[in-house]
Structures are given as structure tokens and as C-alpha cells.
Amino acid sequence: MLLQNKVALVTGASRGIGRAIALEMGRHGASVVVNYASSQGPAQEVVEELQQMGVKAIALQADVASSEECSALVQKSLDHFGQVDILVNNAGITRDGLLMRMKEEDFDAVINTNLKSAFLMSKAVVRPMMKSGGGRIINVSSVVGQMGNAGQANYVASKAGVIGMTKSIAREVAPKNILVNAVAPGFIESDMTAGLKDSVRQTMLSHIPLGSFGSPEDVAGAVIYLSSELSKYVTGQVVAVNGGMYM
Template identity: 50%
Template sequence: MVKQEADASLKDKIAIVTGGSRGIGATIAKILAANGASVMINYNTSKDAAESVIAEINQYGGKAFACKANVGNIDEAQYLIEETKKQFGRVDILVNNAGITRDRTFKKLSAEDWYEVINVNLNSIYHTTSAVIDTMLEQKYGRIINISSIIGQSGAFGQTNYSASKSGMIGFTKSLALETAKNGVTVNAVCPGFIDTEMFAAVPDQVIEQIVSKIPMKRLGATEEVAEAVLFLAKSSYITGQSINVNGGAYM
């Protein structure tokens, strides 16, 4: 459980976390709420998990709601934004966290594997950001935080689709940051390394040992460590166009 902080610097701020029902996204939602933000948790299939996150946030006096939407679909992504505006009146913080993997060597990669990953991971950030950008520019305040990956920086065997999508997020971040800086809207990326999430529960121990052996800090990261980077960027006003690495030194 993410404990409530004494610092409520995000009080009265409205945040959306896509893919916020599980893993890194759930922890991000909790830490933003613990620091005073009202949070809309987006999910696509994990309704029970989303409700569990909301219950935990409510336990320590936070405010959170859930909205089902496949952000890879532009109409559903726009619905998510409109529902948030109906509930809270505006959007101050957008965390583009939703993502999937369909790992294959390129020789075996189908068109479906390619387009599905690009659509959910990369096209989705256009879908959501295009729906909030006018509001943020008009209010001269906004924090857009894109959850990329170490794989978008270093590449990985069997992940050409995933790597392309996460690398694309970094380019999107830099270019949009240039366009929005004068209006008080910051755009940054967080690039997690190998994080201890549900995904790793099914990975054989010897494979995890091989991964950890290549990380200078000799351990997997925690979802809280990624969420702390997001919180830092949500609070910051003079940092934009940056990619913050949370990877234990695995990529420098």
C-alpha cells in the first residue's frame, strides 16, 4: 500500500492514469492520490482490479474513480477524457501508461502482432493527449507523463514492435514538449527498466537471475520507484522534454 504523504502538493489537481488498474499504473494512481490528486483510473478488462485500487485509495481519504476504455481506440480514448471532464471539470495530469507486449522474433512477427502493440502503446498517447491538450494550453497548466521503457532505448531480442512503440514515445515527448513549454505544459517520459510486476511472476527463476546479473544494482526495480519518478515530474514546473531512467543502472 502506498502511504499518504504529508505533502499534499497535488491537492485540487485532476489526474488520469491509463492502464491504472494493475502493476506500475496502479502504484502511480495510488501515489498521485496520496499526494492530493483526484485520480481517474482507466482500465480495459480489469474492472475488479481497478475497483480494488479505488478501495485502497479511499481507505486513506483519497479520491478516485474508474473508467473502462480501450485507449488504442480513438473514440474510447476521447470518451475517457470526456468522462473525466464531466466528473472533475478538467484534466491537469495525464499519465500515458497503458501498454502491451506481443513478443516474437521479427521473422515470426505477424502484422497483427505489430499493429496491436503500436496501436495500444503508441497510437494511444496521440488519442489521449490530443483530447486533453486544448484544455491544458488554455488553463496554462498541464503535466503529460509518458511511460516508455528501457527497451525503447536499448532494444531487445524479440521485441521490435515493443521497442519501436516505446522509442516512438520518447520522440513524441521531445517534440510535444517544444510546442507546449511556453504555455506551462510540461511533457516528459519515464523509462522503467526491469520492474517486479505480475509479468515477472511467470518468468522462470533462472531467467530472472540472468536479468538481475546484468543490472548494476543487482535487483529488479519496485513499482513504487517508478511511481516516485512520475510524482516528481507531476510536481515539477521547469523540467520538460526529458526521459527519466528508472533502471538500476541497466542503461546509461
């Protein structure tokens, strides 16, 4: 139980990595806000799973690419739980395409959902965290944010941006006892990667020394570490969860 009496807000938490993070937060004693974009059913199932563990949880709808909806999400979380100690900026999308075929709206949508959202959510939680004496912000980047990837100029720009923003905000808010870090998952089994061709999967597998793809729970473990007192001297860092890819 590393997170007793803490409140965690996880964006995009109704499935995949976000869902695993929300459940692991609950297992470690935190109360959890399960944010979802549009479909309430799966988010409510996560809430019920948490409640069955005896954990307090609520599902809150918000499109994290919208400034107003980010503010409302944080305010509703505060109204319900009185504090937000941990923010996990997990929500993300891909809209892949080679440069000459990538539409401007695909670039904007990915940047707004993956990068601007982390800016908006961080802005919304920092003041309440300062009032309650500190907090943790964990941003979900990606291995490709450090390496680049053909066909993902928009996604890679967003995930590299997340790393730069993590380091900048970490410097700004360190005096307020708010620690800001990122995790950079490698290839994780989720809906986001389910559609990849077998040939691509085999090529990626050949670059992973640990010999398998990761699970959402593998990422959740690193996020719990960064949310807990175990990492109280760690800020502005990127924790890679990638089976040893690109050491």
C-alpha cells in the first residue's frame, strides 16, 4: 500500500494502459478519478472493479484536448474528493501516415490530444497541489519520442514534446514539492497496437532483449513508483518501460 490517503486522476483510464494504472493506484490505496473521453460504460466498469476492492472511485467524462473540459475535470475531482495528489496524463491517440500524406488535421488532433492536454491538465492541477503541500504529475510519453519513427511525425512530435514539457514544468514546480516525471513505454499490448501487422510485430520483437512485448501492468508499475514516496528524490526524469529496446 504505497498510496494511502492519496487521490489519483488518470486521463483516458477506461482501457489499456490508463485502466491498468487506475486499477494499480486503487490496489495501492489511492482513491481514483477515472477519466474517459466519450463512452461511459467501460469507465464505469473500471470504477466498479475499484469499488469491489474497497477503493473510492468516480468516472468523469472530459475531452482532455479542451481547456474548458480539463478545468471542469479537475474542479469536479476536487468537489468529489477534496484534493488531487497525483495526475497521470495518459490519454493519447495515433493518426499515422507518411509526411506527404499526413493531413494537417491529423497533425493537430494528435498534438492537441497527446501534448496540449498534458499542458492543460498540469495547469489545472498545479494550484490545488500547491495548496495541499505538493503532488505528482506523471506524463505518458513513448520510446518513439526519443527515437523517432517513420509514419508518425505527429505522434513522435507529441511524445518528444511531452518529454521536454515534463523537464520544464519539473524545474518550475520543484520548489512547491510537485514532482513531474514521464514514462516512455516501448511496445505494449493494447488496443492502440492491436492492429499492427505480424511482420512489424516480428521486427519489433527482434529489438527487444527481454524477448516479449510489455503489458499495461508493466507501465502501471513504473507509474506507481513515480507516484509514491519511493521516488521522492526523482523529478524531471523519463523512465523507460520497454524490455530493453534501444539501450
